[in-house]
Amino acid sequence: MPAYKLTYFNVRGRGELIRLLFAAGEIPYEDVRIESDNWPELKPKTPMGQVPILEVDGEVICQSMAIARFVAREAGLLGKTHLDQARADMLLDGGIDVGKLFEEMVMEKDASKKAEKKKEFGEKTLPPFLALYEGFAGDNGYFVGYSLTWSDIAFFNMMDFITAEFPSALDGYCNLTKVIKIVKRVPGIAKWLKERPITDN
Amino acid sequence: MAPKYKLTYFDVRSRGEPTRLIFAAAGVEYEDVRLTFEEWPPIKPTTPMGNLPILEVDGVTLSQSMSIARFVARETGLDGKNKLEKAQADAFVDELEEPLAAKLPVLLGFTTDEKEKEEKAKEVDQLIEEKLGKCEKLSGSNGYLVGNSLLWCDLVFYNIAYYIEVYKPGTLQNYPKLAKVYATVKANPRIAKWVAERPAGQYQYGV
Numbered sequence: 001m002p003a004y005k006l007t008y009f010n011v012r013g014r015g016e017l018i019r020l021l022f023a024a025g026e027i028p029y030e031d032v033r034i035e036s037d038n039w040p041e042l043k044p045k046t047p048m049g050q051v052p053i054l055e056v057d058g059e060v061i062c063q064s065m066a067i068a069r070f071v072a073r074e075a076g077l078l079g080k081t082h083l084d085q086a087r088a089d090m091l092l093d094g095g096i097d098v099g100k101l102f103e104e105m106v107m108e109k110d111a112s113k114k115a116e117k118k119k120e121f122g123e124k125t126l127p128p129f130l131a132l133y134e135g136f137a138g139d140n141g142y143f144v145g146y147s148l149t150w151s152d153i154a155f156f157n158m159m160d161f162i163t164a165e166f167p168s169a170l171d172g173y174c175n176l177t178k179v180i181k182i183v184k185r186v187p188g189i190a191k192w193l194k195e196r197p198i199t200d201n
Numbered sequence: 202m203a204p205k206y207k208l209t210y211f212d213v214r215s216r217g218e219p220t221r222l223i224f225a226a227a228g229v230e231y232e233d234v235r236l237t238f239e240e241w242p243p244i245k246p247t248t249p250m251g252n253l254p255i256l257e258v259d260g261v262t263l264s265q266s267m268s269i270a271r272f273v274a275r276e277t278g279l280d281g282k283n284k285l286e287k288a289q290a291d292a293f294v295d296e297l298e299e300p301l302a303a304k305l306p307v308l309l310g311f312t313t314d315e316k317e318k319e320e321k322a323k324e325v326d327q328l329i330e331e332k333l334g335k336c337e338k339l340s341g342s343n344g345y346l347v348g349n350s351l352l353w354c355d356l357v358f359y360n361i362a363y364y365i366e367v368y369k370p371g372t373l374q375n376y377p378k379l380a381k382v383y384a385t386v387k388a389n390p391r392i393a394k395w396v397a398e399r400p401a402g403q404y405q406y407g408v
Contacts, residue, residue: 083259
């Protein structure tokens with residue numbers, strides 16, 4: 001088995017999907033978490049001056065989604081056919097803009113601007129997205145076909161962040177609630193959720 | 202017999218062109234549907250996410266331009282020789298597509314207000330320097346971004362570099378490895394044929 005070493009900050013952020021995928025696949029890896037103070041020294045040594053990076057048997061992969069897709073493949077969670085894989089990709093892509101707006105809201109330092117952004121997100125951005133994705137999720141609790149793919153896990157991860165600010169976001173969405181339940185019960189993920197370091201974001 | 206794949210987009214390059222380039226490079230036929238803006242509103246609610254491009258294949262409709270491009274790359278064997286190459290190709294695409302592939306065509310083809318142009322140009326200049334700098338560092342030096350054969354990331358790069366060269370000709374001279382990739386793609390006979398024959402598109406610079 002290759003040696004995997006993930007390097008990222010001590011946050012969930014753009015690294016957590018990767019960690020969840022390793023967990024789901026029950027694939028051992030080194031989960032390196034760097035301090036912000038150490039980052040300037042490490043930065044020029046990374047391919048694109050960013051983390052996360054994944055080292056696999058001496059090769060370095062950068063870009064969080066490229067890494068996540070790589071690990072999803074290793075864990076057998078990419079999708080069975082090219083079409084399944086494309087569907088998983090497309091559902092992930094479709095959530096990125098929403099994720100970005102949520103991130104912008106969370107990072108907003110001005111309190112009144114933040115409140116405004118939160119209201120906008122909760123009332124205008126999130127509901128149509130969830131309504132659309134409720135339609136995409138099968139009533140069996142999977143986004144793609146009849147088995148778990150990384151798109152289910154990515155959705156869980158995104159909602160993990162979002163429900164911290166909007167706890168009742170998924171109320172009334174039966175299919176999406178099922179997706180979350182199934183992901184939480186994947187043995188490797190259940191274990192990881194119990195053991196993972198608790199971080200603000 | 203109708204082609205297996207049907208791509209629907211507007212009559213522009215922008216987000217549909219990487220997929221068209223991949224089909225061209227692979228020599229695979231497809232239906233290249235180009236909608237006018239008037240034709241779009243009734244079709245919009247029938248698409249998975251209310252946007253274009255979409256790709257129809259085997260009764261399934263895919264959306265999201267890079268998911269579509271990656272799918273066609275996988276189908277045609279242009280996604281990478283092994284899982285490492287696939288990841289490296291993905292990384293280049295991620296770095297190059299957002300937000301540069303969105304902002305540069307808009308600046309070139311759709312921005313007329315002078316002040317807005319100036320502001321957008323500043324942003325785009327910064328992005329170009331940042332993205333090309335990173336990609337130059339990681340690119341192969343043999344005319345391919347990854348490995349030693351043409352992959353979809355080279356075509357995604359070519360599409361954006363084409364806009365960059367329209368916007369500020371000679372930019373690629375500052376990035377020798379990337380300039381080599383650009384030249385490799387340009388010289389590919391199937392790509393050369395497609396570029397010579399492809400529709401000019403509705404907008405300035407055929408964005």
